[in-house]
Amino acid sequence: MQDTHISLAHGNGGRYMRELIEEIFARHLANPDLAEPELDIQADAVPIELNGSDVLFTTDGFTVQPLEFPGGNIGSLAVHGTTNDLAVAGAIPKYLSLNAFIEEGMEIATLERIIKTLAETAAEIGVKVVCGDTKVLRRGEGGGLYLATTGIGVRHGHVMSMQNIKHGDSIIVSGPVGDHGIAVMLAREEFGLRGDIQSDAASVLNLTTAAMDYRGLRFMRDPTRGGIATVCSELCRATGMGVRLSEVKLPVRDPVQSVCDMLGYDPMYLACEGRVVAVVDPAEAQALLETWQALEEGQHAEIIGRIDSDIAYVLMETEIGGERIIEELEDDPLPRIC
Amino acid sequence: MMKHDEPVLAFTWDGVGYGEDGTLWGGETFLGMPGEWQHVATMKKFNLPGADKAGREPWRSAAAMCWEVGHHYDDAIEIDPIVKQAWHQKINSPESTSVGRLFDAAAALTGVRTMASFEGQGPMEFESLCERDDARLSDYIEFKLCYNNNLLIFNWKSLIVSMTDSTLSVVERASIFHSSLAHAILQSAKIFREKHAVNIVTLSGGVFQNRVLSEYTITLLSANGFKVCLPELIPVNDAGISFGQVMEYGYKIKN
Numbered sequence: 324m325q326d327t328h329i330s331l332a333h334g335n336g337g338r339y340m341r342e343l344i345e346e347i348f349a350r351h352l353a354n355p356d357l358a359e360p361e362l363d364i365q366a367d368a369v370p371i372e373l374n375g376s377d378v379l380f381t382t383d384g385f386t387v388q389p390l391e392f393p394g395g396n397i398g399s400l401a402v403h404g405t406t407n408d409l410a411v412a413g414a415i416p417k418y419l420s421l422n423a424f425i426e427e428g429m430e431i432a433t434l435e436r437i438i439k440t441l442a443e444t445a446a447e448i449g450v451k452v453v454c455g456d457t458k459v460l461r462r463g464e465g466g467g468l469y470l471a472t473t474g475i476g477v478r479h480g481h482v483m484s485m486q487n488i489k490h491g492d493s494i495i496v497s498g499p500v501g502d503h504g505i506a507v508m509l510a511r512e513e514f515g516l517r518g519d520i521q522s523d524a525a526s527v528l529n530l531t532t533a534a535m536d537y538r539g540l541r542f543m544r545d546p547t548r549g550g551i552a553t554v555c556s557e558l559c560r561a562t563g564m565g566v567r568l569s570e571v572k573l574p575v576r577d578p579v580q581s582v583c584d585m586l587g588y589d590p591m592y593l594a595c596e597g598r599v600v601a602v603v604d605p606a607e608a609q610a611l612l613e614t615w616q617a618l619e620e621g622q623h624a625e626i627i628g629r630i631d632s633d634i635a636y637v638l639m640e641t642e643i644g645g646e647r648i649i650e651e652l653e654d655d656p657l658p659r660i661c
Numbered sequence: 662m663m664k665h666d667e668p669v670l671a672f673t674w675d676g677v678g679y680g681e682d683g684t685l686w687g688g689e690t691f692l693g694m695p696g697e698w699q700h701v702a703t704m705k706k707f708n709l710p711g712a713d714k715a716g717r718e719p720w721r722s723a724a725a726m727c728w729e730v731g732h733h734y735d736d737a738i739e740i741d742p743i744v745k746q747a748w749h750q751k752i753n754s755p756e757s758t759s760v761g762r763l764f765d766a767a768a769a770l771t772g773v774r775t776m777a778s779f780e781g782q783g784p785m786e787f788e789s790l791c792e793r794d795d796a797r798l799s800d801y802i803e804f805k806l807c808y809n810n811n812l813l814i815f816n817w818k819s820l821i822v823s824m825t826d827s828t829l830s831v832v833e834r835a836s837i838f839h840s841s842l843a844h845a846i847l848q849s850a851k852i853f854r855e856k857h858a859v860n861i862v863t864l865s866g867g868v869f870q871n872r873v874l875s876e877y878t879i880t881l882l883s884a885n886g887f888k889v890c891l892p893e894l895i896p897v898n899d900a901g902i903s904f905g906q907v908m909e910y911g912y913k914i915k916n
Contacts (some may be wrong), residue, residue, distance in 0.1 A: 493850050512750055512752055514743060514746060584714075585711070585741045585744050586710070586743065586747050587710070587711030587712045587713060587714040593912050
């Protein structure tokens with residue numbers, strides 16, 4: 324393929340599109356070591372094998388700007404976003420489909436970098452991209468590149484549900500919050516490097532697999548858009564019970580807190596892409612915390628609060644002993660971060 | 662206010678209120694009656710870096726207003742350069758027309774208070790420096806008032822710049838600030854009287870808890886033939902908002 328930039332011809336179903344798919348997508352996503360590579364770009368639809376267990380299904384779209392940022396790019400995000408949703412629902416991710424909406428004029432070298440990262444990320448987790456579609460949008464009608472991935476996984480372990488949540492249950496977060504949101508914003512607005520702020524985009528599968536060993540695990544969610552505050556609001560609305568959080572226990576890395584202080588952002592509402600919030604029987608909370616803290620991904624895990632049926636909203640106990648209500652997010656503090 | 666049958670000119674000055682146009686209001690003037698208000702005047706807009714944080718951090722208002730008019734903001738507290746960049750790129754820096762923030766800026770620029778433990782601390786301390794003396798009313802800086810799309814804009818540039826003038830004592834600057842605002846109210850009231858034959862002025866909003874400002878304003882307006890009303894039964898600050906909401910709704914459904 325000679326071209327350096329995407330043209331409308333790359334999306335018209337003809338030769339240029341075939342070359343794009345073969346040389347950029349299939350080359351990185353197919354596993355050449357297998358006799359039959361998993362990615363069959365000739366097929367209209369592909370068969371998949373799911374061994375008898377409960378099948379879980381999810382989808383996610385990715386519109387992050389900029390496309391590449393410290394700690395990842397839209398490609399790694401496209402894998403983590405969907406596989407993490409499967410993981411926190413108690414599933415092992417098995418298969419992904421990939422939709423790419425590419426804007427005319429995009430640099431092919433950039434697209435290749437992104438797809439390569441996507442493929443590597445998927446391979447590390449053990450999830451296979453088995454089908455996909457590409458479209459090219461006219462210049463000015465797309466944000467460079469949009470991706471969508473749909474994921475299928477199989478459940479392992481007990482069924483979790485918000486309905487199982489009880490008064491007094493502990494709430495644990497697997498690590499510091501806000502890194503992804505701030506890292507992407509700094510990169511997008513070209514603030515320049517700030518300390519070691521990077522997106523926390525990563526697979527949470529190790530964390531969720533370890534947590535599933537605990538029968539007292541009620542529910543897990545990954546705090547993406549809207550952050551911890553939104554997960555807690557959702558818990559409130561679904562259970563009818565309140566959430567009581569402790570400000571001093573909420574882990575936030577110093578460089579992230581410093582940017583938040585300067586720019587007026589609240590880490591409670593900022594997106595993470597590699598964290599888990601778990602609701603667990605208080606009798607098992609300490610044990611789960613220690614299990615997570617023993618993992619690299621969970622070193623800075625903390626118990627940040629509990630479910631409280633005596634209140635009807637999300638309440639934060641502040642550093643100085645006061646209380647403030649955490650409102651549901653209205654205006655997005657940071658758009659286009661995932 | 663409830664007792665009048667003719668239109669009034671209402672100055673509603675406070676720390677912050679969410680404007681219909683998405684701006685953080687706080688320096689507005691309305692002409693009319695309950696249920697039928699016309700927005701007729703406002704403060705020159707400025708972008709507040711850090712948005713809500715400005716309430717407890719008066720230095721933000723000072724920086725915002727200095728940068729808006731191209732004046733250097735130099736302060737004892739070291740400001741992370743990321744703040745100015747965010748202000749420049751309008752990141753989490755919503756527009757505001759708040760007089761409460763104008764007071765915060767003055768308090769910070771004169772060194773009275775740059776970081777507060779509660780909203781209004783800077784303005785309160787700034788007010789306490791004033792000796793309320795009508796003779797001092799003659800020492801003021803005139804606001805430039807000009808029209809933009811049917812809205813009269815109060816341009817605070819000269820006033821804010823004068824707050825950085827260290828040849829004047831802090832007490833002198835505080836006094837000039839208060840009398841300048843009172844004169845600005847008078848100046849604009851005369852313009853509206855000329856245009857709309859309105860003779861009654863009401864003052865409401867948390868800023869008018871400032872006794873020096875209120876009394877200066879009443880003195881000037883009364884001396885120029887205006888009738889002035891202040892809330893007597895209902896609190897002038899946020900505690901009175903729900904009453905106002907009920908009144909507005911009531912008049913709207915009545916008509």
